[in-house]
Amino acid sequence: MADLSVKLCGLTLDNPVIPASGCFGYGKEFSEYYDINILGSFSFKGTTRYPKDGNEQPRIAECYSGMLNSVGLQNPGIHRVIEHELPEMKKYFNKKVIANISGDKIEDYVYVASLIDKEEQVGIIEVNISCPNIHGGGMAFGTDPAVAAEVTARVKEVTTKPIVIKLTPNVTDIVTIAKACEKAGADGLSLINTVQGMRINIKTGKPVLGRKMGGMSGPAVFPLALRMVYQVANAVSIPVIGMGGVSSASDVVEMMMAGATAVQVGAANLVNPYACKEIIEELDGLITKLGYEKISDIIGVCK
Amino acid sequence: MIFTVKTNEKIAKDVYRMTLVGDTSKIISPGGFVELELPGLYLRRPISVCDVTADTLTLIYKVVGVGTDAMCKYENGVELDVLTGLGNGFNVDADTKNPLLVGGGVGVPPLYMLCKRLIENGASPSVILGFNTKDDVFYKEEFEALGVKVTVTTADGSFGTKGFVTDALDAHTYDYTYACGPLPMLKALYERSGVDGEYSFEARMGCGFGACMGCSIPTKNGMKRVCKEGPVFKKEEIVWQI
Numbered sequence: 001m002a003d004l005s006v007k008l009c010g011l012t013l014d015n016p017v018i019p020a021s022g023c024f025g026y027g028k029e030f031s032e033y034y035d036i037n038i039l040g041s042f043s044f045k046g047t048t049r050y051p052k053d054g055n056e057q058p059r060i061a062e063c064y065s066g067m068l069n070s071v072g073l074q075n076p077g078i079h080r081v082i083e084h085e086l087p088e089m090k091k092y093f094n095k096k097v098i099a100n101i102s103g104d105k106i107e108d109y110v111y112v113a114s115l116i117d118k119e120e121q122v123g124i125i126e127v128n129i130s131c132p133n134i135h136g137g138g139m140a141f142g143t144d145p146a147v148a149a150e151v152t153a154r155v156k157e158v159t160t161k162p163i164v165i166k167l168t169p170n171v172t173d174i175v176t177i178a179k180a181c182e183k184a185g186a187d188g189l190s191l192i193n194t195v196q197g198m199r200i201n202i203k204t205g206k207p208v209l210g211r212k213m214g215g216m217s218g219p220a221v222f223p224l225a226l227r228m229v230y231q232v233a234n235a236v237s238i239p240v241i242g243m244g245g246v247s248s249a250s251d252v253v254e255m256m257m258a259g260a261t262a263v264q265v266g267a268a269n270l271v272n273p274y275a276c277k278e279i280i281e282e283l284d285g286l287i288t289k290l291g292y293e294k295i296s297d298i299i300g301v302c303k
Numbered sequence: 304m305i306f307t308v309k310t311n312e313k314i315a316k317d318v319y320r321m322t323l324v325g326d327t328s329k330i331i332s333p334g335g336f337v338e339l340e341l342p343g344l345y346l347r348r349p350i351s352v353c354d355v356t357a358d359t360l361t362l363i364y365k366v367v368g369v370g371t372d373a374m375c376k377y378e379n380g381v382e383l384d385v386l387t388g389l390g391n392g393f394n395v396d397a398d399t400k401n402p403l404l405v406g407g408g409v410g411v412p413p414l415y416m417l418c419k420r421l422i423e424n425g426a427s428p429s430v431i432l433g434f435n436t437k438d439d440v441f442y443k444e445e446f447e448a449l450g451v452k453v454t455v456t457t458a459d460g461s462f463g464t465k466g467f468v469t470d471a472l473d474a475h476t477y478d479y480t481y482a483c484g485p486l487p488m489l490k491a492l493y494e495r496s497g498v499d500g501e502y503s504f505e506a507r508m509g510c511g512f513g514a515c516m517g518c519s520i521p522t523k524n525g526m527k528r529v530c531k532e533g534p535v536f537k538k539e540e541i542v543w544q545i
Contacts, residue, residue, distance in 0.1 A: 022515070029513040029531070045516075053519075053526050057544070058507040060517040062346045069509060074516045074526060218345055270510035271340070271347055273386070 002287035003294040004280075006040070008239055008262045009162035009187045011096060011123045013040035016295060017252065017280050020243050020266035021046050021100035021126065021166075022071065026085045031092035033273040038280055040262060043098035044081075044089070046128050047116070049108040051077035056210035061199040066218025066245065067267055068197050070211040073102055073131055078112045086121055096123025100166070102131055106141075106154055114158040125161050127151065130168030130193035131215075142168040142193075145180035152184035162187035164241060169221075169228055170196045178232040189232060190241035190264065192225045217267040221245045226258050233259020233300060247275065249282035253290070259300040306360060308381040311374075315441040317366045318409065319375045322359055325385065330355045332392025333417035334483070334503055334535050337362070338511040340384040341373050347386065348374070349511050349530070351483070351503075353412035354419070360387075363412035363441070389511050390534050393481050393501055395420045402426055403477035405468050405492055407433040407484025411442055413503060417481055418449055430454070431471045433488060437462035469495045480538075486545050493538060503535045520544065 004015035019030070021043040027036050036042065054074030061068040076085070078101075089097065099122045103109040109127060116122055129142035129151055141151050148165065155163055165181040167174060169192040178189055194215025199208040207213070225244020233240045242260030246252060247268040255263045268275035287295050306325030314320045330337070330352055337360065338347035348370040354361040366372050377383070395417065402421055404414045411432055421428045429452040434440045436459050446453045454471040455463030464471050468484070469491045480500030482492050489502050506529040509517035513531035520529055522540045527533060 025514045025516075053521065054516060057518075057520065059519075060346070060507040060509045060515070062344065064345075066345055067509065069515065069517055071516045071519075074519055267345075270515050271345060273510075273512060273514075 002284050002292060003296070004283060004287070006262055006296050006299075008241070009124055009164065011041070011162075013262060014038075015040045015280055015283065016256065016260075016262040017276050017283070018042055018098065018241070018262055018264045019269055019276055020264035021098075021128065023266040023269045026089050027093050028088065030269070030273055034277045036093055037095065039095070039276055041095055041098050041123060042093070043100045043126055043264060044085070045075050046073045046100045046102045046131065047075050047078050047081050047112060048073060048102050048104075049078055049111050051075065051080065058208060058210050059214070061208040061214065063197070063199065063216060063218075064220060066216055066220035067270075068199060068209060068214040068216045069194070070209045070214035072211070078115050082115060082119060086119055090121060097121055098124045098126050098164070100126045100128055102128040106151055109151055110154050110158055113155045113163070117159040117161050122161060124164055124188070125155070125159060126164045126166050126190055127155055128166045128193070130166050142177060143171050145176050148177050149180040149184035152181045152186050156185040164188035164190050166193055167191040167232075168193045169224060169244070174228050175231050175235045178236055182236045182238050186238060188239040188241060188261075189236065190243060191232060192221070192228050192244040195221050195224065217245065219245045219247050222247075222251060226254055229255055229260050230258040230302070249279050249286045252279060252283060253286060253298060256295065256298045257300070257302040259302075261299055304385050304387055306383050306385045308377045308379060308383065309359065310379065311377055313375075314363070316438040318439070318441055319364055319366070320353070321362045321364070321374065321377070323362070323383065323385070324358055325360065327355045327358060327360050327387065329388030330360065331388065333395065333420050334393035334413045335388065335390040336511070336534065338386040338389060339374070341370055344370055344373065346509065347511060349389070349508050351413040352416060354416045360385075363409065365409040386511060390530060391532060393417050393503070393535050395424055397479055397501070399479035400426060401477045402428045402479045402481055403472075403475050403496075404428055404430045405433070405480055405482040405484070405488075406430070407468060407488040408435070408439065410482070410484030410488070410503065413483050414481065415442060415445060418446060418451060422449060422451070429475050429477065431456065431468045431475065433457075433468035433484065434462070435459065467491060472496065490543055490545060493541065493543075500538045501535050502538065502541060504529050504533055
């Protein structure tokens with residue numbers, strides 16, 4: 001038995017596998033397939049100040065080895081999440097969760113962060129400055145180092161829990177953004193969010209997605225994500241959560257060898273509800289087979 | 304859950320019936336669907352359940368894209384990973400003696416299992432099946448074999464009553480409707496039927512089990528997931544997007 005535990009921003013996780021925000025809801029649907037307490041943690045659906053209905057249909061498209069979505073952060077808003085979703089979550093998940101928050105304005109991030117910070121179930125606050133699917137906010141905060149730093153600093157001011165900034169790959173130089181967030185006080189970074197993409201229906205000549213463009217995810221983006229995790233992990237001294245197309249235990253190992261302390265799994269959960277369970281089960285044998293006793297020993301071994 | 308393809312045959316233009324053998328124990332309500340994992344394609348494909356026995360699942364699908372095109376080539380013995388028991392399904396215990404089942408095109412299949420269950424419940428259903436043209440028509444005989452009145456409409460008049468399903472409403476006596484078909488058909492029925500009912504919707508889905516919010520649509524009670532709170536919605540909660 002290999003030791004799969006990792007330390008992430010002061011929390012000890014039983015294993016590094018964390019379902020990514022937007023691909024796991026609040027966990028309930030997956031708890032009908034397996035006991036989700038086997039997870040290291042999970043990052044729940046992106047939460048905003050006000051309820052959001054999300055974007056027009058269709059919101060889903062397919063591509064080779066992956067998918068695109070333009071859901072647009074559909075969520076019931078922070079108040080409903082605190083009053084209803086968090087107590088519900090307690091019924092099927094007894095570990096600390098990661099609260100993923102988003103906003104249209106910096107004040108919205110501050111508002112949501114200050115409220116979620118008081119919730120005992122929340123171990124880490126993941127600040128999404130990278131959603132490609134909302135107007136006037138989201139990704140706009142994650143493409144400019146000065147703005148990314150400002151969101152980080154303002155959220156940091158009103159929180160006591162560790163904050164992890166979720167970065168977009170849709171930039172020229174992700175390292176600059178990562179360093180700006182670290183300097184502004186981020187306790188960790190998570191990357192990558194989805195890659196902006198598009199599909200066209202050739203019968204109609206129109207975009208497949210109602211919102212024309214969306215965020216691409218799935219195995220197709222894995223090498224791109226791995227490269228960015230490698231670049232960022234080698235440029236900062238705070239922990240990095242790697243994600244982007246992770247679908248197997250071997251992908252988790254690659255992400256960690258690239259420098260990730262923990263790994264999020266997104267789209268894989270949508271095509272196989274047992275994806276994270278299977279990854280965790282395979283991880284033990286794989287780490288042993290690779291000759292390690294502790295998974296934490298593989299973090300950043302790739303130089 | 305692994306299912307094995309038993310038969311896969313063409314029953315109308317571009318329309319196929321596939322039977323699969325596997326554990327169907329989670330498939331309870333008519334009007335639900337399954338998600339098939341297809342080799343080489345990333346997303347699963349949601350297909351409504353046409354009929355089910357203790358070990359056999361019947362699906363009817365139309366070839367409309369790469370997924371269904373791959374499906375129509377599967378032969379006896381092909382194994383597929385299938386998520387079963389998805390969606391809310393129709394309420395077979397609705398207060399109705401004479402339900403009218405209205406299906407359009409590939410909206411017809413889920414009404415078959417529904418029709419059988421309603422009969423088992425003591426109701427006397429009748430059926431309207433709408434198609435574009437005679438080459439598209441399927442399952443008229445199968446419904447008739449259940450002993451129910453069936454009216455077929457075709458838009459071009461090449462088979463049955465000329466026109467749309469709503470043109471056949473007067474030929475039926477009914478106190479409730481169950482419907483599945485294209486959005487314009489559902490809306491026309493909603494406006495013309497004059498009785499309560501349940502309408503099955505479709506949407507592009509990511510997961511099919513409620514996780515991704517990809518298929519959410521507005522209803523009078525807020526946003527609802529077609530895959531989880533749906534695909535069947537009660538008449539009074541529908542908000543039309545057309």
